[in-house]
């Protein structure tokens with residue numbers, strides 16, 4: 001116990017420094033090179049997004065730990081301690097022959113493809129109410145990154161991570177990928193005017209993802225890829241008109257409530 005409490009405290013302190021640094025960089029970039037310069041800094045929905053920031057990672061983590069514990073028990077309940085250790089450091093099966101960085105790279109591409117299709121599914125009539133919460137931000141910025149209904153977050157992200165573990169990827173490879181995903185998500189939601197020029201087809205930029213969030217009809221059901229727009233090009237959903245930027249965000253005409261707790265309940269009331 002004397003060891004566990006300082007370890008947890010240290011992890012939280014590191015996480016706090018790490019995230020503070022990431023947010024500080026986003027705030028400076030939004031100030032220096034905004035995509036939508038008129039977007040207010042102190043804006044509507046800020047309190048709701050702050051609540052999402054504190055509650056969602058906790059909820060996501062709890063479900064992930066629970067699913068992983070069940071998974072590890074099912075797969076490894078007869079395994080020796082050395083086998084469990086070797087799974088944590090190098091994965092299992094064919095993948096364990098690859099270095100962890102190689103596993104991370106493959107897991108990253110594979111999860112991007114899965115999340116692309118899950119994201120399209122969440123844009124279908126049946127699943128839309130859960131995902132509409134993420135689209136309800138009328139001002140998209142670094143703070144709106146975490147606005148996801150837990151059902152959306154568990155299916156689209158937690159389940160994908162757990163599936164990767166079942167496929168044999170090392171938990172270290174998955175953790176590395178998750179850290180990169182956090183940085184990337186905050187970056188694409190930031191109110192920054194980056195398009196990545198000629199690399200716009202290779203990597204998702206803030207302008208690419210802001211077209212996904214626009215309330216303007218031209219951007220509807222476009223740009224689903226979390227990281228690789230090549231997926232949108234392949235499946236006919238890429239949209240990034242040269243020299244133009246989206247102006248309006250949010251969901252028109254759905255009357256999504258603005259508070260955190262009402263947003264938790266709202267999707268269930270929309271489903272028949």
Ligand SMILES: [Zn+2]
Pocket residue numbers: 119123131135212
């Ligand atoms: Zn979406």
Ligand SMILES: [Zn+2]
Pocket residue numbers: 134189209213
């Ligand atoms: Zn988004």
